[in-house]
Amino acid sequence: MRVRSCASLAVAVMLVAGARDAAASVIDSNLAVSPATQANGGGCYPVSIAPGLLDMLTLINPEWAAVDVGAHLPPLSDPVTMHGTIASSKINESGDFPGDHVTDDQNTLIAVDSADMAFVSTGNVSPEGVEAGNLEVEREIGKYPLFAWGGVGDRFTGVGRWIWDCGHPLQDPAGTCSSTMTQSCAVNTDCAPPVCPTCIAGETCVGVDFNYHSELHPPHAIAVSRVGKGYGYSKKVKGGPPATRTDVWISADSGGAGDACLLTHGSLGALLTTECYPLTHPLVDVTTSDFEFDIPLPPRPAGNTQPPRVRVFDQSPKGAARPKVSTTFVDGPTPVVHAVVKLTKTVNGKKATLVGKTIVAGWRHDTTPVTRLRVDVTAIEILNPLKAVTPAIPLAKKCSVTTAQDCSSTACPAGETCLSLGGPTPGWQVFLEANGAWTELPGLGAVASPSTVPQTISYDVALPAGGSLHLHASGKSLACLESQLYGQSLKRDLALYGLTNGALCLADMSKDIGAFDVTYAGPDFGSGGGSTTYATQSSGGDGGTCSTTMSQLCLKDADCPGGETCVVTGGAFKLHYTITKK
């Protein structure tokens, strides 16, 4: 692995100048479809301005393309290092395309440091960029342990794949055909019959402005430094004196976006016939360079001349090689601890390919006052499970290999299992953070009706006077797409479900459970000075009650008795929790 700094990028020549004044220092998203980028199957491939569903396969062929392959052939590229501050952190609440994901993505939006702004694209800062100029870092939930997820305000260093998000061309403005200028277009075929019956032969689409987003997707090495809080010097998260807790996760195994098989551009027919699962072609070898990053420190106490205290804890999975971490205090106006995870050195002859670390750093004898709090989450109350009355596709039973065989009444051949396909989809998936410390709420896999699921989650928090307590949930009510299609190829989907039921399952996306995002400021941080209990309902989201039969919960009109409509109210759950000052 050759990790490059932004300044050394060959694509520096691509920087936009003048055309988009407001974004003069960022990379032009139109380069995603330039002939140079598309050489050897690289780059992105847009679709017609009026595509059918089948046409959308083009957008995932591949779904992510390297911005710059350098000296490599696509899909290979050299990793880049990006630095920034986390602006938001959540799961992809609406679901990802399942054919190239093993699980949903965790999405971390970072406000990129000015020195790294060349990684940001015009699409990120355009009106199509809901990222408001930031850049998204995505890694599959199943390949990203919770201890290393970040929260708002945390510092971020990531090494990984700098890509165009090819699934979202976001042409704005659309182009016009070269002669028939009243005809809008995205690609040249929009300027010919039958899309444009009046167009002249040979017309091309001109002036289209694509707004592909650039992303770090996936990062294979992540360091998240939690600043402005207090932490104990321990492997487990707990409050303590002012300190910075940095959590590190390194792994080449990052799901679909890191696998060469899924990232290789091919024929559309190949998309439906190629079997990439189980994924066995990771794009990177994480052991070819060390992972380096700086850890910010809390404000230095007046008169303190000692170097900081630094403790390193290993979080690697059992049995994995545990590489050393060197830490060096770099004094100055903004002192930091420079950390290096020694990935290039083998450990007892073994490569360190799956690494977790936690580093806690703070000033010795720092007596700056902090408020210690405990947040106890006692229950989640499901007010509306957000389940359709009629499943997207009826329940069917098929053998795992002999997929044409119905196993509802006849046993499968030896060695095969009988799969349940379609039918009702129970379950919610909810992740909850307190200031960037994430937990997945257990016990939600069977949610199918209104219920209260007890929880025993506690957060131990320490906040300085100017700090705040941020509680935030990110989740979804699972539907057919999440529960059935992830981690398997389109070829497998077609074999199991067929085209019609496969499309119906794909269209049955997870439901929005509404937002839970509250912040408590000092001096009591929601504790009332002692202990305060809350039952906070989510706001917005899907679901409601039928217009007349108001006892009937619904997702859409079809869930209601004849003639009634579903009146969407959102607010599908309440979280019960207590904030206690310790």
Next chain:
Amino acid sequence: MRLSHFVIGLALLTVAGRAGAVTVGDVLASPETYDGKTLSLTGTIESALPVGAESGYNLRDGAARVTVVSRTAPPPVGTQVTVTGTVHAFEGGDDPEDKPFPPFVVETGRTP
């Protein structure tokens, strides 16, 4: 009659009046309006994709086209057909990861 009732009544009359003449363009322009509804759409077959005994094909009506999935083989490319089927729209949102998938139709009948 309250103004809101009048407006709703007018809208219903408008939809009812167009019930037999919804076009592919109408569906694409407002997928959520037609989501779950059974309609008849007329157009020309293009880019058919047989998948086992099933098929997918694009139904074109002027500049607009919609994908139809069928539990049977596709009609010949280039033929004009009227397809009866149920519209399915993808839910969208303001998340950058939301896929901008267009609606599709699950065929329940076809003429010729």
